[in-house]
Amino acid sequence: MKKYKSDVVVIGAGAAGLAAAIEVKKANLGVLIIERDKELGGITLQCIHNGFGLKEFEEELTGPEYAQRFINQVLELKIPFLLDSMVIEITKEKFVYAVNRNEGLIEVEAKAIILAMGCRERTRGAINIPGFRPAGIYTAGQAQRFVNIEGYLPGNTYVILGSGDIGMIMARRLTWEGCKVKAVVEIQPYVSGLLRNQVQCLEDYDIPLITNYTVTKIHGRERIKGVTISKVGRNFDRIIGSDQFIECDTLLLSVGLIPENELTLEAGAELSQNGGPLVDENLETTIDGIFACGNVLQVHDLVDMVTVEAKRAGKNAVEYINTRYGKELKKEKTFKCISGENVNYVKPDVINKDELSKNIYFTFRVKYPDRRVVIQLKDENNNIIYSKKKIYVIPSEMIELDLNLEEIKVNPDSKSITIEVIPRLEVLIEED
Amino acid sequence: MSESSVSVVKVIRCIVCPTGCQIQAVSKGSDIVFEGYTCKRGLEYAEQEFYEPKRILTTTIRVESGLLPLIPVRSDKPILKDKLDEALIEIAKTQVSAPIEMGDILIENILGLELNIIASRNLAKN
Numbered sequence: 239m240k241k242y243k244s245d246v247v248v249i250g251a252g253a254a255g256l257a258a259a260i261e262v263k264k265a266n267l268g269v270l271i272i273e274r275d276k277e278l279g280g281i282t283l284q285c286i287h288n289g290f291g292l293k294e295f296e297e298e299l300t301g302p303e304y305a306q307r308f309i310n311q312v313l314e315l316k317i318p319f320l321l322d323s324m325v326i327e328i329t330k331e332k333f334v335y336a337v338n339r340n341e342g343l344i345e346v347e348a349k350a351i352i353l354a355m356g357c358r359e360r361t362r363g364a365i366n367i368p369g370f371r372p373a374g375i376y377t378a379g380q381a382q383r384f385v386n387i388e389g390y391l392p393g394n395t396y397v398i399l400g401s402g403d404i405g406m407i408m409a410r411r412l413t414w415e416g417c418k419v420k421a422v423v424e425i426q427p428y429v430s431g432l433l434r435n436q437v438q439c440l441e442d443y444d445i446p447l448i449t450n451y452t453v454t455k456i457h458g459r460e461r462i463k464g465v466t467i468s469k470v471g472r473n474f475d476r477i478i479g480s481d482q483f484i485e486c487d488t489l490l491l492s493v494g495l496i497p498e499n500e501l502t503l504e505a506g507a508e509l510s511q512n513g514g515p516l517v518d519e520n521l522e523t524t525i526d527g528i529f530a531c532g533n534v535l536q537v538h539d540l541v542d543m544v545t546v547e548a549k550r551a552g553k554n555a556v557e558y559i560n561t562r563y564g565k566e567l568k569k570e571k572t573f574k575c576i577s578g579e580n581v582n583y584v585k586p587d588v589i590n591k592d593e594l595s596k597n598i599y600f601t602f603r604v605k606y607p608d609r610r611v612v613i614q615l616k617d618e619n620n621n622i623i624y625s626k627k628k629i630y631v632i633p634s635e636m637i638e639l640d641l642n643l644e645e646i647k648v649n650p651d652s653k654s655i656t657i658e659v660i661p662r663l664e665v666l667i668e669e670d
Numbered sequence: 671m672s673e674s675s676v677s678v679v680k681v682i683r684c685i686v687c688p689t690g691c692q693i694q695a696v697s698k699g700s701d702i703v704f705e706g707y708t709c710k711r712g713l714e715y716a717e718q719e720f721y722e723p724k725r726i727l728t729t730t731i732r733v734e735s736g737l738l739p740l741i742p743v744r745s746d747k748p749i750l751k752d753k754l755d756e757a758l759i760e761i762a763k764t765q766v767s768a769p770i771e772m773g774d775i776l777i778e779n780i781l782g783l784e785l786n787i788i789a790s791r792n793l794a795k796n
Binding site for chain 2: 277283286287288298300302303305306309385386387388389411414415433434437438441442629630
Protein backbone atom coordinates (compact mmCIF):
# COMPACT_ATOMS: atom_id res chain seq x y z
CA MET A 239 0.00 0.00 0.00
CA LYS A 240 1.32 3.38 -1.01
CA LYS A 241 1.64 5.80 1.91
CA TYR A 242 1.61 9.58 1.82
CA LYS A 243 1.79 12.28 4.47
CA SER A 244 0.17 15.69 4.24
CA ASP A 245 -0.59 18.36 6.83
CA VAL A 246 -4.13 18.61 5.51
CA VAL A 247 -6.19 16.32 3.30
CA VAL A 248 -9.18 17.83 1.52
CA ILE A 249 -11.82 15.35 0.38
CA GLY A 250 -13.57 16.60 -2.73
CA ALA A 251 -12.43 19.07 -5.40
CA GLY A 252 -15.65 21.01 -5.88
CA ALA A 253 -16.13 24.65 -4.99
CA ALA A 254 -15.66 23.94 -1.28
CA GLY A 255 -12.62 21.67 -1.53
CA LEU A 256 -10.71 23.93 -3.93
CA ALA A 257 -11.24 27.10 -1.86
CA ALA A 258 -10.32 25.31 1.38
CA ALA A 259 -7.14 23.81 -0.12
CA ILE A 260 -6.04 27.18 -1.51
CA GLU A 261 -6.46 28.75 1.93
CA VAL A 262 -4.31 26.05 3.56
CA LYS A 263 -1.59 26.33 0.91
CA LYS A 264 -1.46 30.11 1.28
CA ALA A 265 -0.60 29.55 4.95
CA ASN A 266 2.39 27.48 3.81
CA LEU A 267 1.10 24.15 5.00
CA GLY A 268 1.02 21.00 2.90
CA VAL A 269 -2.33 20.04 1.44
CA LEU A 270 -3.52 17.17 -0.75
CA ILE A 271 -6.87 17.18 -2.58
CA ILE A 272 -8.53 13.84 -3.31
CA GLU A 273 -11.27 13.84 -5.98
CA ARG A 274 -13.31 10.94 -7.33
CA ASP A 275 -14.10 12.52 -10.72
CA LYS A 276 -11.59 12.70 -13.57
CA GLU A 277 -11.10 16.44 -13.26
CA LEU A 278 -11.13 19.20 -10.65
CA GLY A 279 -14.17 21.46 -10.36
CA GLY A 280 -17.05 19.44 -9.00
CA ILE A 281 -20.70 20.05 -9.76
CA THR A 282 -20.26 23.71 -10.77
CA LEU A 283 -18.73 22.38 -14.02
CA GLN A 284 -22.15 21.17 -15.13
CA CYS A 285 -23.96 24.32 -13.95
CA ILE A 286 -23.28 26.14 -17.20
CA HIS A 287 -25.80 28.93 -16.49
CA ASN A 288 -24.76 32.31 -15.13
CA GLY A 289 -25.39 33.80 -11.70
CA PHE A 290 -22.22 32.71 -9.94
CA GLY A 291 -19.52 34.90 -8.45
CA LEU A 292 -21.43 38.11 -7.73
CA LYS A 293 -20.19 38.11 -4.14
CA GLU A 294 -16.78 36.48 -4.58
CA PHE A 295 -15.61 38.23 -7.75
CA GLU A 296 -18.21 41.03 -8.08
CA GLU A 297 -19.02 39.91 -11.59
CA GLU A 298 -21.51 37.45 -12.96
CA LEU A 299 -19.94 34.18 -14.07
CA THR A 300 -21.12 30.79 -15.24
CA GLY A 301 -20.43 27.73 -13.08
CA PRO A 302 -17.50 26.49 -15.21
CA GLU A 303 -15.91 29.95 -15.17
CA TYR A 304 -16.24 30.09 -11.39
CA ALA A 305 -14.65 26.65 -11.06
CA GLN A 306 -11.91 27.47 -13.58
CA ARG A 307 -10.75 30.47 -11.54
CA PHE A 308 -10.16 28.21 -8.54
CA ILE A 309 -8.67 25.41 -10.63
CA ASN A 310 -6.19 27.92 -12.06
CA GLN A 311 -5.18 28.98 -8.55
CA VAL A 312 -4.70 25.35 -7.50
CA LEU A 313 -2.44 24.81 -10.50
CA GLU A 314 -0.49 28.05 -9.92
CA LEU A 315 0.05 27.20 -6.26
CA LYS A 316 1.11 23.68 -7.32
CA ILE A 317 -1.29 22.07 -4.87
CA PRO A 318 -1.07 18.30 -5.31
CA PHE A 319 -4.26 16.40 -6.13
CA LEU A 320 -5.35 12.86 -6.87
CA LEU A 321 -8.08 12.39 -9.50
CA ASP A 322 -10.23 9.32 -10.18
CA SER A 323 -9.58 8.51 -6.53
CA MET A 324 -12.32 7.46 -4.18
CA VAL A 325 -11.88 7.97 -0.48
CA ILE A 326 -13.27 4.88 1.19
CA GLU A 327 -12.49 5.53 4.81
CA ILE A 328 -11.27 8.20 7.19
CA THR A 329 -10.39 7.59 10.82
CA LYS A 330 -10.45 9.83 13.85
CA GLU A 331 -6.66 9.45 14.02
CA LYS A 332 -6.81 11.29 10.67
CA PHE A 333 -5.72 8.55 8.34
CA VAL A 334 -7.39 8.75 4.94
CA TYR A 335 -7.76 5.65 2.77
CA ALA A 336 -8.49 5.99 -0.93
CA VAL A 337 -8.39 3.79 -4.01
CA ASN A 338 -7.58 4.50 -7.62
CA ARG A 339 -6.63 2.54 -10.72
CA ASN A 340 -2.96 3.48 -10.83
CA GLU A 341 -1.98 3.02 -7.23
CA GLY A 342 -4.59 0.72 -5.76
CA LEU A 343 -5.09 1.35 -2.07
CA ILE A 344 -3.52 4.55 -0.71
CA GLU A 345 -3.03 5.67 2.87
CA VAL A 346 -2.56 9.34 3.69
CA GLU A 347 -1.59 10.39 7.20
CA ALA A 348 -2.86 13.90 7.93
CA LYS A 349 -2.87 16.33 10.82
CA ALA A 350 -6.22 17.76 9.79
CA ILE A 351 -8.94 16.72 7.35
CA ILE A 352 -11.40 18.98 5.55
CA LEU A 353 -14.61 17.30 4.47
CA ALA A 354 -15.88 18.81 1.21
CA MET A 355 -17.78 15.91 -0.36
CA GLY A 356 -20.87 17.89 -1.27
CA CYS A 357 -24.27 16.30 -1.50
CA ARG A 358 -26.29 14.02 -3.72
CA GLU A 359 -29.77 14.24 -5.07
CA ARG A 360 -32.83 12.64 -3.58
CA THR A 361 -34.11 9.99 -5.95
CA ARG A 362 -37.44 8.41 -6.77
CA GLY A 363 -36.81 5.82 -4.07
CA ALA A 364 -36.48 8.55 -1.47
CA ILE A 365 -39.94 9.93 -2.26
CA ASN A 366 -41.80 6.69 -2.96
CA ILE A 367 -43.70 7.24 -6.22
CA PRO A 368 -45.69 4.14 -7.12
CA GLY A 369 -45.71 2.57 -10.57
CA PHE A 370 -43.44 0.43 -12.73
CA ARG A 371 -39.80 1.17 -13.27
CA PRO A 372 -39.67 2.33 -16.89
CA ALA A 373 -36.75 4.14 -18.51
CA GLY A 374 -36.94 7.92 -18.53
CA ILE A 375 -36.80 8.85 -14.85
CA TYR A 376 -33.81 10.95 -13.87
CA THR A 377 -32.78 13.33 -11.16
CA ALA A 378 -32.43 16.89 -12.43
CA GLY A 379 -28.69 17.03 -11.79
CA GLN A 380 -28.16 13.74 -13.60
CA ALA A 381 -30.03 15.14 -16.62
CA GLN A 382 -27.94 18.29 -16.32
CA ARG A 383 -24.76 16.25 -16.57
CA PHE A 384 -26.06 14.37 -19.63
CA VAL A 385 -27.10 17.55 -21.45
CA ASN A 386 -24.25 19.89 -20.49
CA ILE A 387 -21.22 17.61 -20.24
CA GLU A 388 -21.86 14.34 -22.01
CA GLY A 389 -23.99 15.63 -24.86
CA TYR A 390 -27.13 13.50 -24.58
CA LEU A 391 -30.76 14.56 -24.30
CA PRO A 392 -32.61 12.27 -21.89
CA GLY A 393 -35.96 12.65 -23.72
CA ASN A 394 -38.31 14.91 -25.66
CA THR A 395 -41.27 15.80 -23.44
CA TYR A 396 -40.78 16.38 -19.75
CA VAL A 397 -42.52 16.76 -16.44
CA ILE A 398 -40.32 18.06 -13.65
CA LEU A 399 -41.25 17.14 -10.10
CA GLY A 400 -40.03 19.66 -7.55
CA SER A 401 -39.28 23.33 -8.03
CA GLY A 402 -35.71 23.24 -6.81
CA ASP A 403 -33.23 25.46 -8.62
CA ILE A 404 -31.65 22.69 -10.68
CA GLY A 405 -35.09 21.56 -11.85
CA MET A 406 -36.12 25.04 -12.96
CA ILE A 407 -32.78 25.71 -14.63
CA MET A 408 -33.09 22.40 -16.47
CA ALA A 409 -36.58 23.39 -17.63
CA ARG A 410 -35.07 26.37 -19.49
CA ARG A 411 -32.04 24.42 -20.64
CA LEU A 412 -34.20 21.68 -22.18
CA THR A 413 -36.49 24.26 -23.78
CA TRP A 414 -33.41 25.86 -25.37
CA GLU A 415 -32.39 22.44 -26.69
CA GLY A 416 -35.77 22.10 -28.41
CA CYS A 417 -37.50 19.89 -25.84
CA LYS A 418 -40.97 20.46 -24.42
CA VAL A 419 -41.33 20.90 -20.67
CA LYS A 420 -45.00 20.42 -19.91
CA ALA A 421 -45.03 21.34 -16.25
CA VAL A 422 -43.07 21.79 -13.07
CA VAL A 423 -45.02 20.19 -10.23
CA GLU A 424 -44.41 21.29 -6.64
CA ILE A 425 -45.96 19.65 -3.57
CA GLN A 426 -45.51 22.74 -1.39
CA PRO A 427 -47.73 25.80 -1.81
CA TYR A 428 -44.62 27.80 -2.76
CA VAL A 429 -41.59 27.44 -5.03
CA SER A 430 -38.61 25.81 -3.39
CA GLY A 431 -35.92 27.45 -5.55
CA LEU A 432 -34.88 31.07 -6.04
CA LEU A 433 -37.33 33.64 -7.39
CA ARG A 434 -35.03 34.65 -10.22
CA ASN A 435 -35.09 31.08 -11.53
CA GLN A 436 -38.87 30.94 -11.32
CA VAL A 437 -39.12 34.12 -13.40
CA GLN A 438 -36.28 33.60 -15.87
CA CYS A 439 -36.53 29.83 -16.34
CA LEU A 440 -40.28 29.13 -16.10
CA GLU A 441 -42.30 32.32 -16.58
CA ASP A 442 -40.12 33.51 -19.50
CA TYR A 443 -41.06 30.34 -21.40
CA ASP A 444 -44.66 29.96 -20.17
CA ILE A 445 -43.83 26.68 -18.43
CA PRO A 446 -46.69 26.00 -15.99
CA LEU A 447 -45.74 25.78 -12.33
CA ILE A 448 -48.33 23.67 -10.53
CA THR A 449 -48.09 24.08 -6.76
CA ASN A 450 -49.85 21.92 -4.15
CA TYR A 451 -49.59 18.97 -6.55
CA THR A 452 -47.37 15.93 -6.72
CA VAL A 453 -46.80 12.96 -8.99
CA THR A 454 -48.86 10.04 -7.72
CA LYS A 455 -48.37 7.53 -10.53
CA ILE A 456 -45.84 6.79 -13.22
CA HIS A 457 -47.29 5.27 -16.40
CA GLY A 458 -45.48 3.01 -18.87
CA ARG A 459 -43.54 -0.25 -18.61
CA GLU A 460 -40.59 0.02 -20.99
CA ARG A 461 -40.47 3.79 -21.29
CA ILE A 462 -42.40 6.28 -19.23
CA LYS A 463 -45.57 7.34 -21.08
CA GLY A 464 -46.85 9.91 -18.65
CA VAL A 465 -47.55 10.74 -15.04
CA THR A 466 -50.63 11.25 -12.93
CA ILE A 467 -50.45 14.34 -10.76
CA SER A 468 -52.80 14.94 -7.84
CA LYS A 469 -53.58 17.87 -5.62
CA VAL A 470 -52.49 17.45 -2.02
CA GLY A 471 -54.09 18.58 1.20
CA ARG A 472 -52.46 20.15 4.22
CA ASN A 473 -50.61 17.02 5.25
CA PHE A 474 -49.61 16.29 1.67
CA ASP A 475 -52.34 13.64 1.44
CA ARG A 476 -53.78 13.11 -2.01
CA ILE A 477 -57.13 14.78 -2.64
CA ILE A 478 -59.48 12.27 -4.26
CA GLY A 479 -60.82 13.37 -7.62
CA SER A 480 -58.00 15.80 -8.35
CA ASP A 481 -55.99 13.44 -10.58
CA GLN A 482 -54.74 14.70 -13.93
CA PHE A 483 -52.78 12.78 -16.53
CA ILE A 484 -49.84 14.47 -18.25
CA GLU A 485 -48.24 12.72 -21.20
CA CYS A 486 -44.44 12.80 -21.18
CA ASP A 487 -41.49 10.55 -22.02
CA THR A 488 -39.24 11.79 -19.22
CA LEU A 489 -39.70 12.66 -15.56
CA LEU A 490 -37.06 14.75 -13.82
CA LEU A 491 -36.86 14.83 -10.04
CA SER A 492 -35.69 18.01 -8.35
CA VAL A 493 -36.74 17.06 -4.86
CA GLY A 494 -33.86 18.03 -2.66
CA LEU A 495 -30.27 17.28 -1.83
CA ILE A 496 -28.77 15.10 0.86
CA PRO A 497 -25.33 15.92 2.31
CA GLU A 498 -23.05 12.97 1.57
CA ASN A 499 -21.77 11.98 4.99
CA GLU A 500 -21.02 8.25 4.96
CA LEU A 501 -17.31 8.94 5.52
CA THR A 502 -18.08 11.40 8.27
CA LEU A 503 -20.22 8.88 10.12
CA GLU A 504 -17.71 6.10 9.72
CA ALA A 505 -15.02 8.28 11.26
CA GLY A 506 -17.30 8.59 14.27
CA ALA A 507 -18.31 12.23 13.91
CA GLU A 508 -21.83 13.17 14.94
CA LEU A 509 -24.39 14.44 12.45
CA SER A 510 -27.04 17.00 13.30
CA GLN A 511 -30.68 17.42 12.30
CA ASN A 512 -29.95 18.92 8.85
CA GLY A 513 -28.02 15.82 7.77
CA GLY A 514 -24.64 17.54 7.93
CA PRO A 515 -21.94 17.05 10.55
CA LEU A 516 -22.42 18.68 13.92
CA VAL A 517 -19.92 21.56 13.99
CA ASP A 518 -18.76 24.33 16.28
CA GLU A 519 -18.10 27.94 15.27
CA ASN A 520 -14.79 26.87 13.68
CA LEU A 521 -16.61 24.38 11.41
CA GLU A 522 -14.85 21.64 13.36
CA THR A 523 -16.79 18.41 13.72
CA THR A 524 -17.04 16.45 16.96
CA ILE A 525 -13.64 14.94 16.06
CA ASP A 526 -10.68 17.25 16.74
CA GLY A 527 -9.01 18.34 13.54
CA ILE A 528 -11.76 17.23 11.16
CA PHE A 529 -13.54 20.19 9.57
CA ALA A 530 -16.49 20.40 7.18
CA CYS A 531 -17.56 22.97 4.62
CA GLY A 532 -19.78 23.41 1.60
CA ASN A 533 -22.81 21.28 0.80
CA VAL A 534 -21.62 18.34 2.89
CA LEU A 535 -22.22 20.58 5.90
CA GLN A 536 -25.36 22.32 4.75
CA VAL A 537 -26.96 22.78 1.35
CA HIS A 538 -26.22 26.31 0.13
CA ASP A 539 -28.17 28.49 -2.33
CA LEU A 540 -25.13 30.18 -3.81
CA VAL A 541 -21.67 28.85 -4.54
CA ASP A 542 -20.24 32.16 -3.34
CA MET A 543 -21.42 31.28 0.16
CA VAL A 544 -19.78 27.87 -0.17
CA THR A 545 -16.51 29.61 -0.95
CA VAL A 546 -16.77 31.87 2.10
CA GLU A 547 -17.45 28.87 4.32
CA ALA A 548 -14.64 26.80 2.76
CA LYS A 549 -12.10 29.57 3.29
CA ARG A 550 -13.09 29.65 6.94
CA ALA A 551 -12.67 25.88 7.19
CA GLY A 552 -9.23 26.17 5.55
CA LYS A 553 -8.11 28.95 7.91
CA ASN A 554 -9.41 27.07 10.95
CA ALA A 555 -7.63 23.87 9.93
CA VAL A 556 -4.41 25.89 9.70
CA GLU A 557 -5.03 27.42 13.11
CA TYR A 558 -5.73 23.97 14.53
CA ILE A 559 -2.41 22.60 13.24
CA ASN A 560 -0.48 25.65 14.43
CA THR A 561 -1.98 25.89 17.90
CA ARG A 562 -3.84 22.80 19.01
CA TYR A 563 -2.47 19.82 17.08
CA GLY A 564 -0.96 17.20 19.38
CA LYS A 565 -2.16 19.01 22.51
CA GLU A 566 -5.15 17.95 24.46
CA LEU A 567 -7.04 21.16 24.80
CA LYS A 568 -10.46 20.19 25.98
CA LYS A 569 -13.26 22.32 24.72
CA GLU A 570 -15.99 21.54 27.16
CA LYS A 571 -17.86 24.72 27.87
CA THR A 572 -20.22 25.37 25.01
CA PHE A 573 -23.48 26.99 24.11
CA LYS A 574 -25.82 24.70 22.27
CA CYS A 575 -27.48 26.45 19.33
CA ILE A 576 -31.17 25.58 19.23
CA SER A 577 -33.57 26.00 16.30
CA GLY A 578 -36.60 27.85 17.67
CA GLU A 579 -39.85 28.85 16.03
CA ASN A 580 -39.76 28.74 12.21
CA VAL A 581 -36.09 27.77 12.12
CA ASN A 582 -35.32 24.54 10.29
CA TYR A 583 -31.73 24.22 11.44
CA VAL A 584 -28.85 26.44 12.47
CA LYS A 585 -25.11 26.25 12.02
CA PRO A 586 -22.95 26.19 14.08
CA ASP A 587 -24.52 23.56 16.30
CA VAL A 588 -22.37 24.53 19.28
CA ILE A 589 -20.23 27.54 20.24
CA ASN A 590 -17.18 27.32 22.47
CA LYS A 591 -17.45 29.73 25.36
CA ASP A 592 -13.71 30.38 25.54
CA GLU A 593 -13.71 32.13 22.17
CA LEU A 594 -16.44 34.69 22.62
CA SER A 595 -14.28 37.59 21.45
CA LYS A 596 -14.40 36.16 17.92
CA ASN A 597 -17.33 36.87 15.64
CA ILE A 598 -19.71 33.98 15.23
CA TYR A 599 -21.06 33.36 11.77
CA PHE A 600 -24.54 31.87 11.98
CA THR A 601 -26.30 30.39 8.96
CA PHE A 602 -29.83 29.05 9.10
CA ARG A 603 -33.03 28.50 7.16
CA VAL A 604 -36.67 29.08 7.98
CA LYS A 605 -39.24 26.29 7.72
CA TYR A 606 -41.89 28.31 5.87
CA PRO A 607 -42.14 31.70 4.16
CA ASP A 608 -43.21 34.71 6.22
CA ARG A 609 -43.33 38.49 5.93
CA ARG A 610 -42.51 41.26 8.41
CA VAL A 611 -40.66 39.08 10.86
CA VAL A 612 -38.06 39.53 13.53
CA ILE A 613 -35.06 37.26 13.98
CA GLN A 614 -34.32 36.80 17.68
CA LEU A 615 -31.58 35.20 19.70
CA LYS A 616 -32.48 34.12 23.20
CA ASP A 617 -30.51 32.65 26.06
CA GLU A 618 -31.72 29.69 28.10
CA ASN A 619 -33.85 31.94 30.32
CA ASN A 620 -35.67 33.34 27.29
CA ASN A 621 -33.94 36.71 27.54
CA ILE A 622 -33.75 38.29 24.11
CA ILE A 623 -30.09 39.08 23.47
CA TYR A 624 -30.36 40.14 19.85
CA SER A 625 -33.07 40.98 17.38
CA LYS A 626 -33.22 42.08 13.79
CA LYS A 627 -36.14 42.89 11.53
CA LYS A 628 -36.51 41.26 8.19
CA ILE A 629 -39.12 42.06 5.56
CA TYR A 630 -39.30 38.63 3.96
CA VAL A 631 -38.04 35.14 4.74
CA ILE A 632 -38.33 32.02 2.60
CA PRO A 633 -36.87 28.51 3.04
CA SER A 634 -34.89 28.74 -0.19
CA GLU A 635 -32.87 31.73 1.03
CA MET A 636 -30.27 30.92 3.66
CA ILE A 637 -30.01 33.63 6.32
CA GLU A 638 -26.60 34.74 7.61
CA LEU A 639 -25.83 36.54 10.85
CA ASP A 640 -22.35 37.69 11.74
CA LEU A 641 -22.41 38.42 15.46
CA ASN A 642 -20.04 39.10 18.26
CA LEU A 643 -21.50 37.44 21.33
CA GLU A 644 -19.48 39.61 23.71
CA GLU A 645 -20.86 42.75 22.10
CA ILE A 646 -24.44 41.56 22.34
CA LYS A 647 -23.72 40.66 25.97
CA VAL A 648 -24.70 37.05 26.01
CA ASN A 649 -24.89 35.58 29.50
CA PRO A 650 -21.86 33.25 29.64
CA ASP A 651 -23.65 30.97 32.09
CA SER A 652 -26.43 30.19 29.64
CA LYS A 653 -26.26 26.66 28.28
CA SER A 654 -27.95 27.47 25.01
CA ILE A 655 -28.75 30.09 22.42
CA THR A 656 -32.05 29.78 20.57
CA ILE A 657 -32.68 31.40 17.21
CA GLU A 658 -36.27 32.06 16.23
CA VAL A 659 -38.03 33.88 13.41
CA ILE A 660 -41.35 35.21 14.60
CA PRO A 661 -44.01 37.62 13.32
CA ARG A 662 -43.00 41.14 14.15
CA LEU A 663 -44.44 42.75 17.23
CA GLU A 664 -44.61 46.50 17.20
CA VAL A 665 -41.45 47.04 19.18
CA LEU A 666 -38.71 49.53 18.45
CA ILE A 667 -35.86 47.72 16.84
CA GLU A 668 -33.57 48.74 14.05
CA GLU A 669 -34.66 48.04 10.51
CA ASP A 670 -32.23 45.91 8.53
CA MET B 671 -57.20 62.25 -18.79
CA SER B 672 -60.09 59.85 -18.89
CA GLU B 673 -60.13 56.73 -16.74
CA SER B 674 -60.49 54.49 -19.79
CA SER B 675 -57.07 55.46 -21.18
CA VAL B 676 -55.33 53.85 -18.16
CA SER B 677 -54.49 50.18 -18.62
CA VAL B 678 -51.94 47.67 -17.37
CA VAL B 679 -49.74 46.75 -20.32
CA LYS B 680 -47.47 44.29 -18.60
CA VAL B 681 -46.88 42.79 -15.18
CA ILE B 682 -43.22 42.34 -14.33
CA ARG B 683 -42.13 40.26 -11.38
CA CYS B 684 -39.07 41.89 -9.91
CA ILE B 685 -36.13 39.55 -9.29
CA VAL B 686 -33.77 42.08 -7.73
CA CYS B 687 -34.44 40.74 -4.24
CA PRO B 688 -36.50 37.91 -2.70
CA THR B 689 -39.46 40.21 -1.97
CA GLY B 690 -40.53 39.77 -5.60
CA CYS B 691 -42.63 42.90 -6.10
CA GLN B 692 -45.26 42.76 -8.84
CA ILE B 693 -44.47 45.84 -10.89
CA GLN B 694 -47.08 46.99 -13.37
CA ALA B 695 -46.29 48.85 -16.54
CA VAL B 696 -49.35 51.06 -16.90
CA SER B 697 -50.26 52.97 -19.99
CA LYS B 698 -51.61 56.45 -19.22
CA GLY B 699 -52.44 58.26 -22.40
CA SER B 700 -49.25 58.15 -24.42
CA ASP B 701 -46.99 57.49 -21.39
CA ILE B 702 -45.90 54.28 -19.71
CA VAL B 703 -45.52 54.53 -15.96
CA PHE B 704 -44.41 51.85 -13.54
CA GLU B 705 -46.31 51.08 -10.38
CA GLY B 706 -45.81 48.67 -7.52
CA TYR B 707 -42.04 48.86 -7.18
CA THR B 708 -40.63 49.51 -3.72
CA CYS B 709 -37.07 50.54 -4.50
CA LYS B 710 -35.01 52.31 -7.16
CA ARG B 711 -33.35 49.11 -8.35
CA GLY B 712 -36.79 47.62 -8.86
CA LEU B 713 -37.81 50.52 -11.09
CA GLU B 714 -34.60 50.21 -13.14
CA TYR B 715 -35.19 46.48 -13.53
CA ALA B 716 -38.80 47.01 -14.63
CA GLU B 717 -37.80 49.64 -17.19
CA GLN B 718 -35.14 47.36 -18.66
CA GLU B 719 -37.51 44.39 -18.72
CA PHE B 720 -40.25 46.44 -20.35
CA TYR B 721 -38.29 48.26 -23.04
CA GLU B 722 -35.41 45.94 -23.83
CA PRO B 723 -35.35 42.61 -21.98
CA LYS B 724 -31.97 40.93 -22.27
CA ARG B 725 -30.41 37.72 -20.99
CA ILE B 726 -26.97 36.18 -20.84
CA LEU B 727 -27.18 33.14 -23.14
CA THR B 728 -25.49 30.01 -21.79
CA THR B 729 -25.37 26.78 -23.75
CA THR B 730 -22.84 24.31 -25.16
CA ILE B 731 -20.98 23.84 -28.46
CA ARG B 732 -19.90 20.51 -29.93
CA VAL B 733 -16.17 19.89 -29.72
CA GLU B 734 -14.00 17.82 -31.99
CA SER B 735 -11.16 15.83 -30.34
CA GLY B 736 -11.69 17.32 -26.89
CA LEU B 737 -11.41 15.69 -23.49
CA LEU B 738 -15.20 16.16 -23.40
CA PRO B 739 -17.67 16.19 -26.32
CA LEU B 740 -19.02 19.65 -25.40
CA ILE B 741 -17.69 23.01 -24.27
CA PRO B 742 -19.93 25.23 -22.15
CA VAL B 743 -20.24 28.73 -23.64
CA ARG B 744 -21.85 32.08 -22.89
CA SER B 745 -22.59 35.35 -24.59
CA ASP B 746 -20.04 37.93 -23.43
CA LYS B 747 -22.84 40.52 -23.15
CA PRO B 748 -26.57 40.19 -22.49
CA ILE B 749 -28.46 39.38 -25.63
CA LEU B 750 -31.92 40.63 -26.61
CA LYS B 751 -34.48 38.13 -25.36
CA ASP B 752 -36.23 37.83 -28.72
CA LYS B 753 -32.93 36.98 -30.42
CA LEU B 754 -32.20 34.02 -28.12
CA ASP B 755 -33.81 31.39 -30.36
CA GLU B 756 -32.00 32.54 -33.47
CA ALA B 757 -28.69 32.62 -31.61
CA LEU B 758 -29.27 29.10 -30.24
CA ILE B 759 -29.88 27.77 -33.74
CA GLU B 760 -26.68 29.45 -34.96
CA ILE B 761 -24.73 27.95 -32.06
CA ALA B 762 -26.18 24.48 -32.72
CA LYS B 763 -24.69 24.59 -36.24
CA THR B 764 -21.22 25.27 -34.89
CA GLN B 765 -18.44 22.82 -34.07
CA VAL B 766 -15.05 23.78 -32.60
CA SER B 767 -11.79 21.93 -31.94
CA ALA B 768 -9.86 21.47 -28.71
CA PRO B 769 -7.71 22.73 -27.06
CA ILE B 770 -9.83 25.67 -25.90
CA GLU B 771 -9.15 28.23 -23.18
CA MET B 772 -11.70 30.02 -21.04
CA GLY B 773 -12.61 33.30 -22.72
CA ASP B 774 -11.70 32.16 -26.25
CA ILE B 775 -14.11 33.65 -28.77
CA LEU B 776 -15.83 30.69 -30.43
CA ILE B 777 -18.40 32.65 -32.47
CA GLU B 778 -17.57 36.26 -33.25
CA ASN B 779 -20.30 38.89 -33.57
CA ILE B 780 -23.08 36.32 -33.64
CA LEU B 781 -26.04 37.39 -35.86
CA GLY B 782 -24.40 40.80 -36.13
CA LEU B 783 -25.52 41.60 -32.59
CA GLU B 784 -22.09 42.97 -31.62
CA LEU B 785 -21.44 40.31 -29.04
CA ASN B 786 -19.43 37.12 -29.01
CA ILE B 787 -19.97 33.57 -27.84
CA ILE B 788 -17.04 32.68 -25.58
CA ALA B 789 -15.80 29.52 -23.85
CA SER B 790 -16.68 29.14 -20.15
CA ARG B 791 -13.76 26.83 -19.31
CA ASN B 792 -10.50 25.34 -20.51
CA LEU B 793 -10.80 22.11 -22.44
CA ALA B 794 -7.77 20.00 -23.28
CA LYS B 795 -7.28 17.90 -26.38
CA ASN B 796 -8.13 14.25 -25.95
